[in-house]
Amino acid sequence: AQSVTQPDIHITVSEGASLELRCNYSYGATPYLFWYVQSPGQGLQLLLKYFSGDTLVQGIKGFEAEFKRSQSSFNLRKPSVHWSDAAEYFCAVGPSGYSTLTFGKGTMLLVSP
Amino acid sequence: DAGVIQSPRHEVTEMGQEVTLRCKPISGHDYLFWYRQTMMRGLELLIYFNNNVPIDDSGMPEDRFSAKMPNASFSTLKIQPSEPRDSAVYFCASSLGGGQGTQYFGPGTRLTVL
Numbered sequence: 001a002q003s004v005t006q007p008d009i010h011i012t013v014s015e016g017a018s019l020e021l022r023c024n025y026s027y028g029a030t031p032y033l034f035w036y037v038q039s040p041g042q043g044l045q046l047l048l049k050y051f052s053g054d055t056l057v058q059g060i061k062g063f064e065a066e067f068k069r070s071q072s073s074f075n076l077r078k079p080s081v082h083w084s085d086a087a088e089y090f091c092a093v094g095p096s097g098y099s100t101l102t103f104g105k106g107t108m109l110l111v112s113p
Numbered sequence: 114d115a116g117v118i119q120s121p122r123h124e125v126t127e128m129g130q131e132v133t134l135r136c137k138p139i140s141g142h143d144y145l146f147w148y149r150q151t152m153m154r155g156l157e158l159l160i161y162f163n164n165n166v167p168i169d170d171s172g173m174p175e176d177r178f179s180a181k182m183p184n185a186s187f188s189t190l191k192i193q194p195s196e197p198r199d200s201a202v203y204f205c206a207s208s209l210g211g212g213q214g215t216q217y218f219g220p221g222t223r224l225t226v227l
Contacts, residue, residue, distance in 0.1 A: 036218075043117070043204055043218030044156075090156065100169065101216065103156040 002027040002093050006104035013081045014112050021076040021107050023091030033074040034092040034101065035065055044090060050074065061085070086111045117219035119205050125225045131193040134222045137186055138207030146216060147180055147190050148204040156204075162188065163211065195226045 003026045013019050025031060032051050036044040048059025055067040065076045074091060088108045092101040118137040126132055138145050147159040160170040165182045173180070177196070182188040192199055202221045208214035 041220070043206075043220045044216075045218070046215050049215065100158055100161065102158075105155040 002031060002095065002102050004091050004093050004102055004104035006089075006091055006107050008107045009105070010108045010110065012110040012112055015083050016080050019076075019078045019081045019085070019109070021089050021091075021109070023074045023076065023104060024072050025074060025091070025093045026072065027093055027095070029095070030069075032094040033065075033067060034094070035059065035063070035074075035076050036090045036092060036103075037061075038088045038090065038106070040087075047076070047089075081109075081111055083111045083113070085109060117205055117207055117217055119203075119219035119222050121222060122220060123223045123225075125227065126195055127227050128196055129194045130226075131191065132195045132199075132224060132226075134190040134192075134203050134205075134224070136188045136190070136205030136219060138188070138205070139209075139217055140186065142207035142209050142217075143185075144208045144211055144214060144216075145182060145188050146206040146208075147188070148206065148218075150202045150204060150221070151200075159190070192224075195224075197226045200224055200226050 005024045007022050034049045035047040037047050038044045047063050048057045050057045050067045057065050063078050067074050088106045090106045091104040094101040120135045143164050146161040148156050150156045159172045160180045162182045180190045202223050204218050204221045206216040206218045208216045
């Protein structure tokens with residue numbers, strides 16, 4: 001069965017600083033990988049996804065993620081964080097061609113002035 | 114499009130009562146998912162439908178939970194009887210196609226069982 005680990009429960013970043021959120025997955029084949037963001041009181045919004053091809057994926061709001069098969073990782077990055085990026089971020093994995101997703105426990109991003 | 118619509122947004126009930134959560138997926142989407150989010154367990158898939166047919170309900174915690182999708186524009190998740198440990202945020206999501214189809218989430222229903 002697939003699993004997702006987000007090792008950081010909370011991360012605090014200064015506004016304007018760079019950000020990297022970690023995600024490690026466990027799955028026997030090439031998975032579909034996703035990053036979602038959840039603002040307080042809201043549902044989850046897709047930031048980006050990886051299915052195949054270029055391992056560096058661009059998403060919305062200036063986010064990008066890199067798939068590294070050798071490390072079973074799919075880390076999310078942003079070069080300069082804005083206060084509005086404060087939210088909870090979820091990494092998810094799904095078997096290719098199948099519908100169900102397994103989510104990580106999430107990383108809460110706090111942005112300090 | 115209005116996105117995925119869920120009602121109610123908040124529900125407070127007493128133990129033993131029946132609770133019904135409602136979801137209207139995005140028009141044209143053929144997959145519908147019900148998730149539960151808690152601090153302890155994170156986001157868990159409860160059940161999902163394809164073309165109104167339940168495909169996988171292995172995440173439904175017990176017989177007290179049931180879900181239906183009578184048509185392409187409406188689904189319900191029912192808990193009867195409710196228990197305090199059912200307190201959570203319940204999300205509905207829909208997608209067009211499985212696999213590569215992006216899941217669009219509703220705002221969730223926060224359920225509190227006293």
